[in-house]
Each structure stands twice: as structure tokens, then as C-alpha cells.
Amino acid sequence: MYRRLEEKIHEAEFLMNDAAQRGQVGTPGALAERDAQVFRAGVHLNRLNNEFEDFLFGRIDLLTGKDGKKGPDGAYTAVEPAEGAVREDDTADIAETLHIGRIGVLDQDYAPLVIDWRAPAAAPFYRSTPVDPGRVVRRRVIRSKGRKVLGVEDDLMRPELTAFLDGQELPVIGDGALMAALGQARSHTMRDIVASIQAEQDLVIRAPAASVTYVEGGPGTGKTAVALHRAAYLLYQDRRRYAGGILIVSPTPLLVAYTEGVLPSLGEEGQVAIRAIGSLVEGNEAALYDAPSVARAKGSYRMLKVLRKAARGALELNDAPTRLRVVAFGRRLELEAQELEGIRRAALGGTAPVNLLRPRARKLLLDALWEQSGSANRHTDPELAAELRSSFDEDITSEDAFIAFLDAWWPELTPAAVLDAMTDERRLGRWARRILNPGEVRKVARSLKRDGRSVHDIALLDELQAILGAPARPRKKRELDPLDQLTGLEELMPVREESQRERAERLAQERTEYAHVIVDEAQDLTPMQWRMVGRRGRHATWTVVGDPAQSSWSDPDEAAQARDEALGSRPRRRFQLTVNYRNPAEIADLAAKVLALAMPGSESPKAVRSTGVEPRFSVVADMLGETVRDEAARLLERVDGTVGVVVAMQRRAEARRWLAGLGDRVVALGSLEAKGLEYDATVVVSPAEIADESPAGLRVLYVALTRATQQLTVVSAERDEPDAAGVPDLLRD
Numbered sequence: 001m002y003r004r005l006e007e008k009i010h011e012a013e014f015l016m017n018d019a020a021q022r023g024q025v026g027t028p029g030a031l032a033e034r035d036a037q038v039f040r041a042g043v044h045l046n047r048l049n050n051e052f053e054d055f056l057f058g059r060i061d062l063l064t065g066k067d068g069k070k071g072p073d074g075a076y077t078a079v080e081p082a083e084g085a086v087r088e089d090d091t092a093d094i095a096e097t098l099h100i101g102r103i104g105v106l107d108q109d110y111a112p113l114v115i116d117w118r119a120p121a122a123a124p125f126y127r128s129t130p131v132d133p134g135r136v137v138r139r140r141v142i143r144s145k146g147r148k149v150l151g152v153e154d155d156l157m158r159p160e161l162t163a164f165l166d167g168q169e170l171p172v173i174g175d176g177a178l179m180a181a182l183g184q185a186r187s188h189t190m191r192d193i194v195a196s197i198q199a200e201q202d203l204v205i206r207a208p209a210a211s212v213t214y215v216e217g218g219p220g221t222g223k224t225a226v227a228l229h230r231a232a233y234l235l236y237q238d239r240r241r242y243a244g245g246i247l248i249v250s251p252t253p254l255l256v257a258y259t260e261g262v263l264p265s266l267g268e269e270g271q272v273a274i275r276a277i278g279s280l281v282e283g284n285e286a287a288l289y290d291a292p293s294v295a296r297a298k299g300s301y302r303m304l305k306v307l308r309k310a311a312r313g314a315l316e317l318n319d320a321p322t323r324l325r326v327v328a329f330g331r332r333l334e335l336e337a338q339e340l341e342g343i344r345r346a347a348l349g350g351t352a353p354v355n356l357l358r359p360r361a362r363k364l365l366l367d368a369l370w371e372q373s374g375s376a377n378r379h380t381d382p383e384l385a386a387e388l389r390s391s392f393d394e395d396i397t398s399e400d401a402f403i404a405f406l407d408a409w410w411p412e413l414t415p416a417a418v419l420d421a422m423t424d425e426r427r428l429g430r431w432a433r434r435i436l437n438p439g440e441v442r443k444v445a446r447s448l449k450r451d452g453r454s455v456h457d458i459a460l461l462d463e464l465q466a467i468l469g470a471p472a473r474p475r476k477k478r479e480l481d482p483l484d485q486l487t488g489l490e491e492l493m494p495v496r497e498e499s500q501r502e503r504a505e506r507l508a509q510e511r512t513e514y515a516h517v518i519v520d521e522a523q524d525l526t527p528m529q530w531r532m533v534g535r536r537g538r539h540a541t542w543t544v545v546g547d548p549a550q551s552s553w554s555d556p557d558e559a560a561q562a563r564d565e566a567l568g569s570r571p572r573r574r575f576q577l578t579v580n581y582r583n584p585a586e587i588a589d590l591a592a593k594v595l596a597l598a599m600p601g602s603e604s605p606k607a608v609r610s611t612g613v614e615p616r617f618s619v620v621a622d623m624l625g626e627t628v629r630d631e632a633a634r635l636l637e638r639v640d641g642t643v644g645v646v647v648a649m650q651r652r653a654e655a656r657r658w659l660a661g662l663g664d665r666v667v668a669l670g671s672l673e674a675k676g677l678e679y680d681a682t683v684v685v686s687p688a689e690i691a692d693e694s695p696a697g698l699r700v701l702y703v704a705l706t707r708a709t710q711q712l713t714v715v716s717a718e719r720d721e722p723d724a725a726g727v728p729d730l731l732r733d
């Protein structure tokens, strides 16, 4: 396979060189062709080079299939073995061996050498289980680095069989791939799971892209991993439709950074936009978190009404003029405050976007002036009357005073300007009367006054954009260069090749709607955020993954309603993931106690492994910071990978100071920032403080307790009321 890959790389390099030479023949046609060729070859080369590491990871040995037919990828299509494939004495011959890799490779005769993991022929690699083995006898996972095989892990799907390959008995090596993968140390970036996707996960990844695929599962069940692999699968299935058209919405920039590398490792570079919920509006990257009570107000549906009022109210700011004076047909005409107010009200009736109502307001102003001028009755002939009217309008609208008045009286509003207007508490109070209570008004106004936007502000900006509408812009005139008119001279200008990343960014910027939207940690979206995400997928198919038990949003019913509105009446296909691949049983059992308090009656996912290491409980002796630092240092010695220290949001900055100098394997996180992330070991600081911080605090604590793959330490302060063994009240039986 590596020999074949080298040939492919040479081919791609040859194409690049050839194209570069062709470029020296300067006809525009040859140049355009060169650009296209360089682009294609570049993508190909980049991809092959990327894939070289750990390229081939799987192998299945199969019995003869039932129908003996081969599919388009050269593999037998039947899932079930043929009659007689297994002999009476439980022996059988292997009829076919398939190798599975990150992308497909064909040999010189176009026969499959390696099958793409997403191809139908690869499905048995993931779907086969000892309960329902199909044709698979042995599934092998190969771990390699470069060209060196590091290890091989076999799973026998038909352990009762003695199978022969070319007359030799099939050997079995290792304890299975899954356990090997789960035991590995974690780094600050997520790894793909292609080599060990489990059957229930595979069903989701390969679900048809129709309408809405809805996935629920507890912490560590692989929801994020499945969402990412599904994006790669959809691209493989229908590249034309999905290339550049998939959006993954992630709760935090930290989770974006953590997951970003997975798609390239699956052979998909630059085709999927992964965005944090606070970065969905172009030009904004929200870094602030609002206090829970502010977030609750800003995220709720109630805000929609406030914004609608604010968008209309903001027209009257900045000393809007209260009188209009013009001269028409040699007469002075004047509209007073009260009349102007009436005209504004009439223009604003209905729900059309405010910026688009300006022409209507202008028309109403002219009507009023016309009426005042008394010219309406001058002619009985309708044609003459119309002519008179149009010259009257022209007279006025070309007058500087009128133009200046209109700009001040009906300014073009931007979302940011309206949010700024909302920083005035009295004004906001007017717009939010009987919608927000006075306490909320004060806090929201104050929070908007800070420098920088919060995550929740972004959904408000997006909503305002919809309420205001894009103002009609005069089209930018292209500067006319007479030389341009000749044959595409611009093609002769040196063009810098666009990198994959630049291409992805450009596509993302140009796009406001997507063909497929994947929402990760969907339980956390507020109603206002659902509206924002919904606008990006009005004609899309969807994959929604989440876990209600981990929701940090305080009003789940309201959010569910918003979600249903965003997804519309599209039918749902529901899936449930049931196995926890992250936490060992010892940690999962402890977290289950909080789950019972947070959502009585809901079930924890089953942990697949146990480490024998019980969670450790530590009580603050003197200084909280010192204890936490000591515990983090202790864990750093015990694990090879990362350590996460999870604290209440208000302690974030402080916690970073506590850990200064311990190195970059350890990080401090606020409870909300821990969403979706994982570490070899975690220190959870003061469960009571995390739980008390917001109305959804117990669910946030549940998230915090389920981040570790190996070890967990819980640090209790006084308010945790630890018992003699240091176990805090919230975590006792």
C-alpha cells in the first residue's frame, strides 16, 4: 500500500510541475487550466501527505457471502454468509480479506487495495458484533506510526469457529482495540476514533442525511466524536452537496480548538466550518460569560420582544429632529413634532425590517407635505394631477434640508447601535416594560456597557440583524479599466494560490446558510441561540446531539420549544448512545450520585472499563489555592497526559494563578468552559460552589465530575460540609 501511495504522490507532484510549466504558455485559457490543475493536485498532495501516518488501521477477514456479488468498491455485497460457509465441524475458510483506511486507495488495475472507512464495504468492520457477526470472523485493528506497525489488536466475532486462511489457522492477537484506545493518555487535542467506532455509534454516523438525526447520550458516550465522524461521512456520501456546506456548532472556543484536528485526520481538510456559538456572527468572537441571572434574561424568548421594541425605539435616539421645514413650489411647508410622530408610527406598523421601512416613511412624509401644500385640488385631470405631484416630490427630495432631515430622523440602524442604545437603563426599562423585571433591566443594561461581547450578546446581534434587515446598499461600482475590456487580462496578474484554510475561511464568510447543520451539546442552547442557529439551516438537514442531564440552561422547556421551532416540522430519527467510553466505573459511579439529584430517575450510561482507582477526597486545610495546587501537582505525577482543574466560573482567574508554573499539561477551567472536554485526571474544586452558582448548577456539577479518563480528586471547602472521610455532602449516598 505504501508503494502505491508513493506512486500517487509522484503523480500529484508531476501534475503540479507540469501545470507550472504550462503556465508559461501565456494564453488566458492555459492559465485558467493551470490554476485548476494546480489546485486539484495541491489538494491531492496535501491529503496524501497528511494521510501517510497511520493510514491503514483496519482489516476484516470474511466468510463467503450469500449472493457472491461484488459492489462498486469491489467488495462482496452480502452481509450474511453463504449456506455452507461454515462446515459441520465448526471450521471455515476465509474467502475475502479487506483492509480499511482513512481514504480509499486503488491499485494500478483500479481494484481496491484499501477501502475508505466510510464506504459501504467497510460497514461490517464497525457493525459486526459477536451477537450479530455477519460474515466477519476476525476484526483486526492495526496501530502504526509512519510505516512501522506498533501493535495489532484482534476481536473475534465468531470465537466458536476455527478459521483457515490459505490453509493456515487464523491467529488472534491482543485484547481488542477499544480497550487499547481508551487507556491512552489524553493530549490537548481530540483523536479520531475510526479504528474503534462501536456498532451503536456507527448507526448514527451512517444514518441517512434526511431531515433531523437526533442523538442523546450521557457523558462520554462519544456524541462529539460521532458528530465529527458523521460530517466526514456525509462529505463522502454526497460531496457535491456538502462540500463547504456543513456547519458544526460547538459550545465554546475551547471545544472548537480541541476538536478541530479530527476532520483533517479523517481526510477532510477545509470542508467543514466548526464554530463556537459565540462566533457565529461574522466579525465577533465573544469571550465573556454573563452572570447566570443576566444570561437567563438574555437567552430567553422574552428578549425577542425587547429587541423588537428596541429596534424601533432606537430610531428616536441621538436628538432626532422634531420639526421638518422645506420649501416646495415656492411655499414654506412644515411638519411639527406631533405630526412627525404620527407618521413614524404609521410607517412602523407591521413587522417589516426597520431599515427597509425608510422608503415607506419617506413616502408618508411627502404625502403629508403634499396635503399641507394644498396642491392636491389644483387639477381635476388625474394625469395632470399625477404630474404635478411627481414634480412636487422631486422638488422636495432634491432639497438638502430634506435629505439631512431623513438621515437624522430615520437613520440606518446597525445591530451594534441598537445594543448600545440598550445600555441606558431608563430607556431599556421603557422597551422592556412588563417583559423584564426592574432588576433584570438594570443587570442587562450594565452588562451591555462592558467592553467586549458576551456569548449571549451574539445571539442578540444576530436577532437584531434579522429585525433591522440589511439596508439597501448602492452597488459598488467596479472601477472601469479600459484594458479590462480586452480578453481577461486580470488573469495575467500573478495569483497567489489559496491555501486550504483560507479557502475554508472564505467559504465560511460567504455563507450564511448551510446544507447540513450539526449542533453539539444541543442541551445548552438558549431559545435566542436556537433562533440564531436555525437561521443558518433553514433549508438544511440536521444532526443534533446532546444530553439533557448536562444542560446549563435553566429553562429546558422553553429551550425545547425554541429547538422545535428551529428544526421545524422535519421528522426526527432518534438514537440513544448508552455506553460511557470516557470515565472509568469508579468515577462514573460518583457522578451518578449527582445525576440522581440533578435529574431524578434518569439513567447513567454504562462505563466500559474500570481502573481500580477510586476518586480521592481532599479537604482544604488552610488556603484553598494551596490545596488545589498540591492536588494538581500530585495528579501530574500520576498520569502521562493532561490534568484539568474545574472551578466555579467566578474563580477562573484566581485558579489560573494557583497553577502558575506547573507546566502546560495542567489547565484551569470555569465549570461552563469544561463542556465537552476531557483530561487524564481532574480536580473538581468545591462541588457546592459550582452547584450554587446557577439554577442549573447541579447539572453543571455533573459535567465537571465526568471529565476524567483516569483519576478524579474532589477538593472540599467548608461550605461543602465534608464528612470525616472528606466526602462532600453533595456526593454522599
Ligand SMILES: Nc1ncnc2c1ncn2[C@@H]1O[C@H](COP(=O)(O)OP(=O)(O)OP(=O)(O)O)[C@@H](O)[C@H]1O
Pocket: 178, 181, 182, 191, 192, 193, 196, 197, 198, 201, 217, 218, 219, 220, 221, 222, 223, 224, 225, 226, 547, 550, 581, 582, 675, 676, 677, 678, 706
Ligand atoms: N468507539 C470509540 N473508540 C474509542 N474511543 C471512543 C469511542 N467512542 C468514544 N470514545 C472516546 O470517548 C471519549 C468521549 O467521547 P466524546 O467526547 O465524543 O463524548 P460525548 O458524548 O461528547 O461526551 P460529553 O457529553 O461528556 O461531552 C473521547 O475521548 C472519545 O475519543
